[in-house]
Amino acid sequence: MLDAIGAAPAGLSATEVSRRTGMPLSTAHRLVQTLAARGGLERQPDGRYRAGLRLWEVAASAPRASGLRDTARPFLEDLYEATQQNVQLAVLDSGAALVVEHFATRVAVPTASRIGGRLPLHASGVGQVLLAFAPREEQDAVLAGSAGALHRPDDHLAEVLRRVLAGIRRTGVAVAARTMPLPALAVAAPVVGRGGQVVAALAVVLPTEETSGPAYVPAVVATARGVSLQLAGAPMTLPGRAATGAARRVDGGTARGR
Incomplete structure (x- = not known):
């Protein structure tokens, strides 16, 4: 009901x-x-x-969302102030990316996301990051189309998505363009919890005509690393060699540049 x-x-x-x-x-x-x-x-x-x-x-009192939001909010606010774009934080829940925090300005690209809203795993930046580090059986369900994410079984689409997910696991970053539910370009990175598992994903969402999406990667990765370190209470490395390198480049500097 x-x-x-x-x-x-x-x-x-x-x-x-x-x-x-x-x-x-x-x-x-x-x-x-x-x-x-x-x-x-x-x-x-x-x-x-x-x-x-x-x-x-x-x-609002749900531990998985409330504790994560409280920890992540200061970092997300910094990223939002730096980019003046949509900033999202999402967790994996029931075959979708559940948005638990969202910041946007009046002039940012319109999105369908809201706190409590759900984004498809295969067609959103945070969704692709969460799916890339999800249990194999959940990946297989989405890839096969049985979760409805691909709308129909399609071996070609599944293979393309499989390569995308492998790239995200390798680099620790997703740069995803989508047309539904609204056109947008997302730059996303994983957030790692105390046990070393990916517990969330965060992203900056840009207009599709934005051509400098990769330029946002260091700031997004540095933000994800900051949240991860705060959650873990100890230094750790995010998945993906490239993500780690990007985070190092902005450490000791600023995450406010594009």
């Missing part, structure tokens, strides 16, 4: 909830009324229900 309501920004009536979820109408009425009474849903004047602030309050 929450999935159905979350996918409908304008809200749903109890009847629409029943129809979309397949649950009996009486059950849908009872559940939406119970959640509304507790603040989980908010009833609109037109009788539709939308997600309530109580859900946001509970979700």
Whole structure:
């Protein structure tokens, strides 16, 4: 039921909830009324229900997102101030890149991402980074199209994506152009947690006509390395030799240049 309501920004009536979820109408009425009474849903004047602030309050306390956001936010703010472009932080969740932090200016390229929004693993910078370091079975599911990410099984597309992911693992950086849901160019890098595993990805998202995407790599990598060091509490190396080298080039200097 929450999935159905979350996918409908304008809200749903109890009847629409029943129809979309397949649950009996009486059950849908009872559940939406119970959640509304507790603040989980908010009833609109037109009788539709939308997600309530109580859900946001509970979700904001989720340890995986809240601890990561608190640690990463100062670094992301610096990257945002330096680039004046969209900055994203995302984690792998249920076959998608779940955006847990997002900064943007009025003049930045429009994107479909928002905090709590989901981006496709195969067609976004943060998604490709997360997929590159995901368990093999999850990679295989996306590559085979069974997770819906490729929309249809396609051996050629799967092979192209497999080479892209191998390059990301080798360099520790993704420079990804996409046309859906909106045109954009993303420069992304992995964030490593205390156990040495990739726990998130961060990216700068630029207009597709931006030709200096690679020039953002050192700043993005340095930001990811800073978050990783803070999470780990000790010096460590990000995946990819090139990423490590890029991070060293901006260490002791500034991540504010392009």
